Amino acid sequence: MKNIFLFAEHLRGRVTLESLSLRTAALEWKDQYPQASVRWVLCGDSVFPVARDLAEGSGLDVIFFDHPSLKFGNPEAHAAALSSWLEPLDSWAFLLPQSSLCLAMAPALSLRLGVPYLSGAVRCLFDEGEIFFVRESLFGKRTERWRPVSHKRILVAMIRQGSFVGFKGGGPPGRVLMAPADPGPLRTHTVRQEVASGRETGLSRAAVVVAAGRGIGDEGTLASLRELLAFLEGAALGASRPVCDRGWLPPEHQVGITGQTVSPRLYLALGISGAVQHLAGMQDSQIIVAVNQDPEAPIFRIAHYGIVQDLKVFLPALLQCLRDRRGTRGGTPGVDETGATR
Ligand SMILES: Cc1cc2nc3c(=O)[nH]c(=O)nc-3n(C[C@H](O)[C@H](O)[C@H](O)COP(=O)(O)OP(=O)(O)OC[C@H]3O[C@@H](n4cnc5c(N)ncnc54)[C@H](O)[C@@H]3O)c2cc1C
Numbered sequence: 182m183k184n185i186f187l188f189a190e191h192l193r194g195r196v197t198l199e200s201l202s203l204r205t206a207a208l209e210w211k212d213q214y215p216q217a218s219v220r221w222v223l224c225g226d227s228v229f230p231v232a233r234d235l236a237e238g239s240g241l242d243v244i245f246f247d248h249p250s251l252k253f254g255n256p257e258a259h260a261a262a263l264s265s266w267l268e269p270l271d272s273w274a275f276l277l278p279q280s281s282l283c284l285a286m287a288p289a290l291s292l293r294l295g296v297p298y299l300s301g302a303v304r305c306l307f308d309e310g311e312i313f314f315v316r317e318s319l320f321g322k323r324t325e326r327w328r329p330v331s332h333k334r335i336l337v338a339m340i341r342q343g344s345f346v347g348f349k350g351g352g353p354p355g356r357v358l359m360a361p362a363d364p365g366p367l368r369t370h371t372v373r374q375e376v377a378s379g380r381e382t383g384l385s386r387a388a389v390v391v392a393a394g395r396g397i398g399d400e401g402t403l404a405s406l407r408e409l410l411a412f413l414e415g416a417a418l419g420a421s422r423p424v425c426d427r428g429w430l431p432p433e434h435q436v437g438i439t440g441q442t443v444s445p446r447l448y449l450a451l452g453i454s455g456a457v458q459h460l461a462g463m464q465d466s467q468i469i470v471a472v473n474q475d476p477e478a479p480i481f482r483i484a485h486y487g488i489v490q491d492l493k494v495f496l497p498a499l500l501q502c503l504r505d506r507r508g509t510r511g512g513t514p515g516v517d518e519t520g521a522t523r
Contacts, residue, residue: 182210183218185211185214185220186276187203188278190280195231197280199279203277206339207219210305219241221355223243223246224262224263229245229357236356242358243358245359245360246262246266246360246362250364250367251362254371256369259290259364261293261365261367262362264294265361265365267334273333273335274335275290276337277336279438284300287300290336294336296334297335298337302314302316302339303317303339304339340461384417384418384434384443387443389417390417390445391413391419392418393429393452394424394452397424400429406418409496421456422435422437425440442462443463444467446468448469450480454475460480460483464483470484470486473489
């Protein structure tokens with residue numbers, strides 16, 4: 182393996198956490214292939230400043246593709262530009278974050294290059310010279326091992342798993358290298374990109390996130406969660422996808438790969454099974470406390486504290502305990518209209 186490329190997706194001038202975490206995987210690859218060079222690949226329009234910051238922050242070289250058609254994350258334009266550049270190279274692994282752009286772009290890239298593509302990998306393993314990718318299904322209850330048919334060209338989208346290993350500061354900056362970026366004629370054009378306004382949930386700045394999963398049973402339980410929030414300073418309400426899909430909470434409360442990424446001091450997961458798509462958005466929380474009636478729930482694998490109990494028993498008991506304490510100590514907790522505590 183001569184080259185390990187990491188796709189650096191960026192939003193509003195900053196490389197996403199999901200992309201940065203690929204570096205963790207790349208370090209393991211580097212152990213296996215000490216001769217290989219690890220480099221970022223970054224696409225966009227007028228993205229030199231982003232590429233430069235990434236090279237300085239990571240100490241890795243950044244190859245960047247600059248073209249107006251790459252401005253708004255057009256998957257076809259990305260696949261076209263990257264495939265003409267990758268085509269003559271014969272020994273590489275290309276790791277991508279499992280984002281909407283990459284999930285649309287990677288299959289097109291795979292077809293253009295005739296290279297097999299795997300999505301949803303949570304980690305890679307090396308066993309006696311063989312590379313395996315691990316995928317989880319059935320909410321983490323089943324693990325699959327995938328082996329690429331060839332080690333020459335590997336295209337994999339990875340879900341962030343395990344803690345993000347930050348950049349080691351102090352090293353020399355990487356180089357910024359410009360690649361030819363004309364994707365040629367395209368059938369699709371992205372005209373505009375709008376950032377959803379969404380209501381302020383307070384999630385990104387919350388010190389405590391109380392997260393509701395399908396296990397809360399029904400929308401009515403949210404009243405208890407809001408009461409709980411009021412007792413916790415700097416707390417906000419998060420949710421798993423089924424809770425938002427059912428309309429119990431608006432989508433901006435969703436935590437996970439297609440929702441928000443949070444890293445509070447305390448993450449309280451209530452009735453959440455721990456699917457990888459959810460974990461991707463909260464696994465960097467400092468302390469994770471999970472309450473679930475199923476002792477085998479995957480969330481317990483990453484929780485620092487696990488409580489195996491029915492929420493219908495746990496929540497009233499916890500609230501009563503907090504009310505009793507308030508009665509002893511005095512003071513009135515408050516919660517604002519966004520669900521965040523004052
Ligand atoms: C492309 C894609 C993107 C996705 N993106 C996201 C995302 O961003 N965020 C996200 O959250 N999901 C996402 N998902 C969905 C994800 O795969 C899971 O389906 C989802 O996270 C499960 O939510 P849950 O844990 O609330 O529900 P479930 O998996 O149904 O788990 C409910 C849990 O509650 C427990 N429970 C039930 N009743 C009680 C009770 N009375 N007391 C205590 N515990 C109880 C159960 O034991 C169970 O473990 C995505 C899926 C796909 C395919």
